[in-house]
Amino acid sequence: MPAEGGGRVGLIARLVGSDGGGWRLLFEDSPMGIAIVDRAGRILLANRAAYALAGHVGAPPPPGTALAELFHPEDRAKLETETARACGGLGPRLGLELRLAERRGADGAALGCSVAMVAISPLAEDDGSICGAVVRMTDITRHRVIETQLAQNQKMQAVGQLAGGIAHDFNNLLTTIIAATDFCLARRPLDEATEADLLHIRRSAERGAALVRQLLAFSRRQTLQPRVLRLAEAIEDVASLLRRLLGHRVVLELDLDRPGPFVRVDPVQFDQVIVNLALNARDAMPQGGALAVRTATLTVYRPMVRGQEVIPPGRYAVVEVADNGIGIPPDVLPRLFEPFFTTKKDSGGTGLGLATVYGIVRQTGGFIAVDSKQGEGTTFRIYLPIASGEDAPAAPETPRPASVRHVSLPQPPEAAAGSAAGERGTVLLVEDEEGVRRLTVRALENAGWRVLVAPTGDIALQLLAREPEPPRVVVTDFVLPGMDGAEVVRAVRALHPRVPVILVSGYAESAAREGLPDADLRFLAKPFTFRQLLEAIERSLEAAG
Structure with a gap:
């Protein structure tokens, strides 16, 4: 110079x-x-x-x-x-x-x-x-990414806890509404208008229950029934449904790694993940386009950052759902998986579709990331831990239920023929929600059971101490004031090791069962019908011999 x-x-x-x-x-x-x-x-x-x-x-x-x-x-x-x-x-x-x-x-x-x-x-x-x-x-790029991810994870966790708490309370309300409606429907004869109104109430309660399941999915507290299956086969099973949902203007392209890895997922919930992503892709291609679903395997040797996810080392099966639609604005991407956040309010969007996807993937032990460029399209990538094929069933035990299915209305409980209250033995019921407790007692007595009723675990143990004989079965809610359901189960087992227990909860089965023995313990998810409760009691008694 x-x-x-x-x-x-x-x-x-x-x-x-x-x-x-x-x-x-x-x-x-x-x-x-x-x-x-x-x-x-x-x-x-x-x-x-x-x-x-x-x-x-x-x-x-x-x-x-x-x-x-x-x-x-x-x-x-x-x-x-x-x-x-x-x-x-x-x-x-x-x-x-x-x-x-x-x-x-x-x-x-x-x-x-x-x-x-x-x-x-x-x-x-x-x-x-x-x-x-x-x-x-x-x-400081990595530091900022990690800080952003931590803040996002804390926000999602807080929202998830709120959603889970709301879902639990709603499940109690919905159980009461469904049960009371079933009892009303059993009062025959009913005039046509009254029956139609009652059926409308019940169907609305079932739609509310479906909404609660989505909240539980986001908060990772829903009940899953995972099993080991081939990833490629799982996607092929849902492909025919996807083609019907996408319509003739969107071409579905499958590029599947065969035979491909095994993954441990709930088949119905996995179908819901793929369907929700496909429907979002369809909406992003109003003039038509192509939707590609691909699978691959990936070995991660060091923690890998993908969007707001940090994927730990391990072997993963990757599902890629890519469209060539309008893309997602950069300011929307960080909020994409938040519940009730939607860009489709005018078309009736609830903001729970991608929140549900996020919750199912995370509860399954996987991760999800999204890349998008406006005008070029969007790609969602799901990373699922690869499972051992040793636990995979040799053949499907029963046909898989469809992801979109009609649910028939269960009939209300009826009293067992010739049975009076108490003839079948004693049930200990531990339930703090007054409406659920009152109607459950009524259904059990109609079915011939004598019912010991306790709103808390402490009162339940006092009732047991005064009984000369142990009850034939114990039905307890998981969330209770004071002693929770898990503590009630342990206390009952200490007194009567072989008494069957039915654990009722609006949370995920895995969360409710944590730390409890599997023997003579059955789980019943809220909201339930009383016919489902009576069937659970019968199965518990049969298993106990």
């Missing part, structure tokens, strides 16, 4: 002109990006790390290039302003968080921006005049 004044050039000339010595080795080999700039912010010297941060893998830009050109266009003005302030004698500037220029792959595809923590320190001559600045850049 030509001299602009004796003192000013002296220090920079010595630094730039030095071709050896310890400082130059430290400068070049430093993992921190370092650049020496003049008062105008032009690069006089920069190390390899500085250029690597900005994605320069070939020859560096020529001397005299503005340092701001290595940064994102929206952050260049801030860098220039802070450099000018430092060179203007206002002291060093620390803690600047700036984006670097967007990196691109060999094919020109955008690879995203790195984020750097930037510090600017003025360079002063012996006479105190400032001749330039040293700019230090530390890559």
Whole structure:
């Protein structure tokens, strides 16, 4: 660089002109990006790390290039302003968080921006005049990604806990509504209008129960029935349904790894995941297009960041659902899996479809990530842990239920022929919800049972202590004030080890059963019909002999 004044050039000339010595080795080999700039912010010297941060893998830009050109266009003005302030004698500037220029792959595809923590320190001559600045850049991209993921995970966990709590309370209400409606329907004869109204109430309660299941799916507290199956076969099974749902304007393309890996999933819930993603893709292609479903395997050796997910090391089966639709705006992507967040309010969207997908995948032990570019399409990738094929059934035991199915109305419970209350023995019922408790007692007595009723676990144990004989079966809710259902089960087993227990809960079976023995323990999910409860009691007694 030509001299602009004796003192000013002296220090920079010595630094730039030095071709050896310890400082130059430290400068070049430093993992921190370092650049020496003049008062105008032009690069006089920069190390390899500085250029690597900005994605320069070939020859560096020529001397005299503005340092701001290595940064994102929206952050260049801030860098220039802070450099000018430092060179203007206002002291060093620390803690600047700036984006670097967007990196691109060999094919020109955008690879995203790195984020750097930037510090600017003025360079002063012996006479105190400032001749330039040293700019230090530390890559904090991974730290910011992890912070964002942690904040997102905490938010999703908090929302999930709220959704799970709401779902539990709603399940109690829905159990009461369904039971009371069943009792009303049993009061024959009914006039046509009354029966129609009651059926409408019951169907509405069932729709509410379906909504609660979606909330439980998001909060990862729903009841799953997982089994080991071939991933390719599972997708083939749902493909015919997808073709009907997508219509003639969307072409379904399958590219499945055969025979492919085994995964451990609930088949019905897995179908729901694929169907929900396919329906979202269909809506993103209003003029038609192509939907590709692909499978592959992936071995992760180090924690892998995909969107807002951090995928730990392991072997994964990957399901890719890709469309060539309108894409998703960047500001929408971070909120995509939040419950009740929807961009389809005008068309009746509830915001629970992708939230349900997220919850099912995470409860299954998997991860989900999404990539999208507006005008080009969206790709969802599901990462499921590969399971051993040793546990896979040799052949399907029963045909898999369809993902979209009609649920017939169960008939209300009827009293056993010739049975009076107490003839069949004693049931201990532990239930804190008054409406559920009252109607359950009524159904059990109609079926010939004597019922010991307790709103808490402590009262239940007091009733047991006064009984000369143990009850034939115990029915207890999982969520109770004081002692919870698990503690009630342990206390009952300590007194009567062989008494069958039916554990009732609006939460997932895995959560309710945690730490409890499987022997003589049956699970019944809320909301339930009393016919289902009576059938569960019969099966428990048969299993106990």
